[in-house]
Amino acid sequence: MHNTPSGLSVPGPSRRTLLRGIGGAAALSAGIPLLSACAGSSGSGGDAKTVTLGSNASDAVPKKAFAEIYAAFKTKSGLTVDVNTKDHNTFQEQINSYLQGTPDDVFNWFAGYRMQFFAAKKLASPIDDVWAKIGDNFPDAMKKLSKGEDGKYYFVPLYTYPWALFYRKSVFKQHGYQVPTTWDQLVALCKQMKKDGLVPIAFGDKDAWPAMGTFDQINFRLNGYDFHVELMAGKASWTDAKVKATFDHWAELLPYHQDGFMGRTWQDAAQTLVSKKAGMYLLGSFVAQQFTNKADLDDLDFFAFPEINSAFGQDTVEAPTDGFMVSKAPKNKDGVTKLLEFLGTPEAESIYLKADSSVVAASSKADTSSYTPLQKKAYEMISGAKSLTQFMDRDSRPDFTSTVMQPALQKFLQNPKGVDSLLSNIERQKKTIFASS
Amino acid sequence: MSSDITTKTPEAAAVPPPGRAPEKKRVAQGHRRLLTRRDRITLGLMAGVPTVLHVALVWVTALASIALAFTTWDGIGFDSIKWVGLDNFKQLFTDNPQFWPAVEHNIIWFVVLILIPTPLGLFLAVQLDKKIRFSRVYQTAFFLPVVMSLAVTGFVWQLIYNPDTGLINSLIGANKPGHYIDWIGDPHLNLWAILVAASWRHTGYMMILYLAGLKGVDPSLREASSLDGANEWQTFKNVIFPTLRPTNTVVLVVTIIEALRAFDLVFVFNKGAQGTELLSILITNNIIGESSRIGYGSAIAVVLLVISLAVIIPYLIATFRKERRA
Numbered sequence: 001m002h003n004t005p006s007g008l009s010v011p012g013p014s015r016r017t018l019l020r021g022i023g024g025a026a027a028l029s030a031g032i033p034l035l036s037a038c039a040g041s042s043g044s045g046g047d048a049k050t051v052t053l054g055s056n057a058s059d060a061v062p063k064k065a066f067a068e069i070y071a072a073f074k075t076k077s078g079l080t081v082d083v084n085t086k087d088h089n090t091f092q093e094q095i096n097s098y099l100q101g102t103p104d105d106v107f108n109w110f111a112g113y114r115m116q117f118f119a120a121k122k123l124a125s126p127i128d129d130v131w132a133k134i135g136d137n138f139p140d141a142m143k144k145l146s147k148g149e150d151g152k153y154y155f156v157p158l159y160t161y162p163w164a165l166f167y168r169k170s171v172f173k174q175h176g177y178q179v180p181t182t183w184d185q186l187v188a189l190c191k192q193m194k195k196d197g198l199v200p201i202a203f204g205d206k207d208a209w210p211a212m213g214t215f216d217q218i219n220f221r222l223n224g225y226d227f228h229v230e231l232m233a234g235k236a237s238w239t240d241a242k243v244k245a246t247f248d249h250w251a252e253l254l255p256y257h258q259d260g261f262m263g264r265t266w267q268d269a270a271q272t273l274v275s276k277k278a279g280m281y282l283l284g285s286f287v288a289q290q291f292t293n294k295a296d297l298d299d300l301d302f303f304a305f306p307e308i309n310s311a312f313g314q315d316t317v318e319a320p321t322d323g324f325m326v327s328k329a330p331k332n333k334d335g336v337t338k339l340l341e342f343l344g345t346p347e348a349e350s351i352y353l354k355a356d357s358s359v360v361a362a363s364s365k366a367d368t369s370s371y372t373p374l375q376k377k378a379y380e381m382i383s384g385a386k387s388l389t390q391f392m393d394r395d396s397r398p399d400f401t402s403t404v405m406q407p408a409l410q411k412f413l414q415n416p417k418g419v420d421s422l423l424s425n426i427e428r429q430k431k432t433i434f435a436s437s
Numbered sequence: 438m439s440s441d442i443t444t445k446t447p448e449a450a451a452v453p454p455p456g457r458a459p460e461k462k463r464v465a466q467g468h469r470r471l472l473t474r475r476d477r478i479t480l481g482l483m484a485g486v487p488t489v490l491h492v493a494l495v496w497v498t499a500l501a502s503i504a505l506a507f508t509t510w511d512g513i514g515f516d517s518i519k520w521v522g523l524d525n526f527k528q529l530f531t532d533n534p535q536f537w538p539a540v541e542h543n544i545i546w547f548v549v550l551i552l553i554p555t556p557l558g559l560f561l562a563v564q565l566d567k568k569i570r571f572s573r574v575y576q577t578a579f580f581l582p583v584v585m586s587l588a589v590t591g592f593v594w595q596l597i598y599n600p601d602t603g604l605i606n607s608l609i610g611a612n613k614p615g616h617y618i619d620w621i622g623d624p625h626l627n628l629w630a631i632l633v634a635a636s637w638r639h640t641g642y643m644m645i646l647y648l649a650g651l652k653g654v655d656p657s658l659r660e661a662s663s664l665d666g667a668n669e670w671q672t673f674k675n676v677i678f679p680t681l682r683p684t685n686t687v688v689l690v691v692t693i694i695e696a697l698r699a700f701d702l703v704f705v706f707n708k709g710a711q712g713t714e715l716l717s718i719l720i721t722n723n724i725i726g727e728s729s730r731i732g733y734g735s736a737i738a739v740v741l742l743v744i745s746l747a748v749i750i751p752y753l754i755a756t757f758r759k760e761r762r763a
Contacts, residue, residue, distance in 0.1 A: 095727045096512045114727070121513050199614060206621065206707060259614050260600040262622020262710065268601050399511070399730050403723055407535055410711045414624060428532045433730070436509040436519070 051335040052082040052104035054327075056091035065355030072351055073342045079335050099123040105330035106339060111145040111321040112390035113232065114398060115155045118325070119148035125326040126152035130337055134344030137363045141388045145321055156344045157323040157362035159352060161285040162378050163213050163391075164302040171198070171276050183221075183249070183308045190256035193279040200256035202278035204269030208406040211413060212392035213318065214282055217305040218253075219246045220316040224309070225387040228316070232396040234434035238427040244419065249308065251416040262410065284320065285378050288358050300374060304381060317385035320394060321362055397433060404429045499742070505735040512729045525736035536737070539714040542628060543744075546635070546715070547696030554636040555688060558643025563673065565644070566651040580645055582638040591705030594634040595621070598706075624712025631706050631713060639695065643688060650684030651677070693748050697741065716741045 053070075057063045063085065070081035084104055086094070091108075099107075099118060109115055118124050131153040135143065138157070146155040172179070175196055180186040190200035205211045220228040223242045230236040231243065258269060258278065270290035272278040281287060282305070291297040304314045324343055330336045342348055349361040350370075357372055360379040368379055382388065393401040408426050412419060472480075506525055510518045529536050561579055565572045582590060597604045598620035601612050611618040620630045654677055662672040700717040703709050709718030716737060723734030 092727050093725055096729065100513060123513065206710070208708070208710060259617040260612075260619035260622055262624075263598070263600045263619045263627075263707070264622070268599075271601075398727050399723075402726060403730065403733075407711065411534065414711055425532060425534055429528070432524070432528055432532075436511070436730070436732075 054104035054107035103327035204264030315386035554639035562647035
């Protein structure tokens, strides 16, 4: 079964072949998690040479990058990683039933509350033994991110990317703009850009999540990391005057946002930055994916969201982190430990980063010599941060953010004046959701 | 059957008929031959399997979701189901800012479908029924949107409504700062924008239904009315339209169903954001996902079920009454 050279042309074995890292038609295994799980259990009952892995890396670039990591792992340890790739969004939607059913040994997931949630539900295994070995490779902020509420490690981070205000160097040069470091400077810059016929801040909120990024930035700049985390965890009140102040600041900035954002996707909004019609864009560094022209990409730069409250300065960086978790009862525990130890090495990181340059390594020891200037800057910003946040929907209960916060923020954007009743409504809904389990 | 007889006869011959019994026995045998054991098993399976499936997939799930509407559950393990009584409904009716708009939009959806595309479909059907030239071509053109999946319809109309690059805004220059029309995002506009797309499709659907109805109108009725000197409008109003009554009932039911199940178009368009909330979308948003509010979502589903029943039960009663009379 394992040594069919012609395997690639036959649907069944081709998956196995791929899993050995040759790459190719993983689409086959996409829709059949149960089947593959069964195959895994029957095949690997005595098979200590295979680790199964559920992957959400369905896009071409990350998929290939991961395959290369697993190939390197195979050469090093002799263990095969049996990958079961599912469409990225489908993976997220099915994660509940997937983890309760017969999940793969290891699976791709996100750091933050989202990881802690499944750890608390006992759907993931603690991996303190892995961290005893890889701990030195990571900065403290990453360690903090990888722990569950019980203080045990549940997560191995692989890569991360910062949220910031992106702009075109040539546009700033042409108009003689300075990078703003305080709130007042930011507002003044927006005013000036408007006068110069630019859209000061590109914005698209059709998918409802980009607005969360703006909220996060203003809130932790104004009220600090600790308050932000408490608010996200459902502990602080949404009717607190601090939250109201966040929305007041946002309302001050709203007139400088691009018109018609409710009907625009982030990709379309990014195009206004590409075409130099917009001056700035608050987004994750994946905005670079929209800069398909090399000259445009070289012209792209970013700066951290300006300081609002001098007590906190710019000490917090929003840096969503992706990595790996172990399911509740992995079949090949030894193999899993070896794989995660490998994934926590700078070596695995650099393999990934060679293939995907829109993100940076989570490890502080990864080789940064091949980084683009943008990556270098992103890396410095993250490693210099006192605290890292993930993103509203990763730092809080996803059911709360998707059913309450997404519509609420859209409502605020439509009508910034109705913020008081909006906040008390959020608080009422929050209480019932956080009380439910 | 014949092979059945041939296989049976030698057997019957092997056992000599005792005395006078044959008469009775033959009857019994004939009865058995009509439904052999195999037949009964087959019939049992044919009726049983669908019944089991139906009960399991329709009734059990419906009843389970009604039961779940009174609980909170995140979908992880059965021990996390907590009984909360009417809390979900209380929250839904008082705290959920999307619920009442959703109910309102479902009603608007129905009213618009019945007021605009339905008469339009009837009008088109009457015109096409006159056997004008190229009527097949028109018929196909108007029916084409119905053939397309609603999700695809949604994508097509997005190309038209996209505020930056869409057809309308590009033509009228409404994609510049200052005078910007946000067809998809503006809560005062987007529902109507989607309803145009929904009507575009519904018109063809209605047209086909009415066309079928009109084919069934007895031509002698038209003849008689024209002999009586009625003009075209009078003929339609007093003769044709009343004979379309059964079709109108079907149209009404179909439109109600369309309004209640409206989902795909909106989901593709803007996922039921501000201004386009629908009950079906609220249910999906609450139930599907990584940490779902299954109890809460079920409560919304129960509301939708109650509304559906309120519409369907009177219809069924009326239909059964008619059948009983006939």
